[in-house]
Amino acid sequence: MSSSGFVGNVQHKAQEVAKEDLDKARALVADAAKSRAYLYPFKGIYYFLTHRALWKPFYSRIIPTLSLSAAVISGMFFFTYLPQLAILVFVNGPLAVLTTVVLILNESSVIVNLVSRNFLLQDALLDTFDGTLVSRNETGVVSEGRQLKxxxxxxERLGKILKSPFDKFSPKALIRYIIYLPLNFIPVAGTAIFIVLQGRSRGQSVHGRYFQLKKWSNSRQSEWLETHTGAYSAFGTIATLLEMIPFASMFFAFTNTVGAALWAADIEAHESQMDNTTAPSLREAAKKAE
Incomplete structure (x- = not known):
């Protein structure tokens, strides 16, 4: 094969791969839009603000978490802004002033989440998730993981925890964060892609407690998440953006948890409707298939 023929073949294959990836991206965006999962973080804000009973765990952690956020954000800007700006200015030009701020906010969010979710907020977020499900009358699901009064x-109805709470910060999530970090060297688009990838990773974990309460196996969880990749990526991206807001990240951590619980409650309601309209023989076949 001549060199020109080889180059043409490579270009053809590259175009095929690019088209395939573009089609997948379009399908993902369409799935995300159709699912309307991106609305649940906002629904969580409204529901949290209008249901004062859910505020108790938030109040119990507000002072230490805000202190942590202030220390991390101020420290990151003081020690890392100029060094990172010096690097990004070569690839982002004048936009580096903005992209560096976005990068540091994202880095600070990761650090705050890493520390707070492992040491300060874990139990409070668990109570918020379970309490939201109880407020939506999904007591049958919650009773699989804790006693109810x-x-x-x-x-106040939440009793002793019978199953372990949310998984702690996954080392894989931190590794992915470090791997994706160089994307920020690509002007504008790189930062946007970085946030979306972070959102996709975040979305994979928002229903960890729900899957636990449902007693789903790892294989079933993986299958569900793969089937609804667009929906969970959309939720995770919006949640990530909200939690990047300085000093409000703790508030949005709670409202995002409420939003995830509202989504779980809607899934439960949909499954109940499906059960009520499905013939007994088909339900039995579905159980056997599992």
Whole structure:
């Protein structure tokens, strides 16, 4: 094969790969838009603000978490802004002033999440997720993971935890973050892609507690997440952007948890409707297939 023929073949293959990736991206965006999962972080904000009973875990952690956020953000800007700006200015030009700020906010968010979710907020976010499900009358699901008391206040009904809480910060998530970090050297688009990739990773974990309560195996969780990749990526991206806002990240961590619980409650409601309209023989076949 001549050199020109080889180059032409490579270009043809590259075009095929690019078209395939573009089609996948379009399908992902279409799936995300159709699912409307990107609305749940905003629904979580509204629901949290209008249900004062859910505020108790938030109040109990507000002072130490805000102190942590202030220390991390101020420290990151003081020690890393100029060094990172000096690097990014070569690839982003004048936009480096903005992209460096976005990068540091993202880095600070990762550090705050790493520390707070492991040491300060884990139990509070767990209670918020379970309490939101209880407020949506999904007590049957919650009772699979903790004891429930009688009463009307959803938070006061939460009893002893029977199953371990949310998974702690995954080392894989930190490794992915470090691997994707160089994307920020690409002007504008690189930072946007970085945030979307972070959102996709974040989306994979938002229903960890729900899957636990449902007693889903790892294989079933993986299958579900793969089938709904667009939806979880959309939720995770919006959640990531909200939690990047300085000093408000803790508030949005709680509202995003509420949004994830509202989404889980809607999934439960949909499954109940499906169960009620599915013939017994088909339900039995589905159980056997699992």
């Amino acid at each position: 009688s009463g009307r206040d959803p938070m």
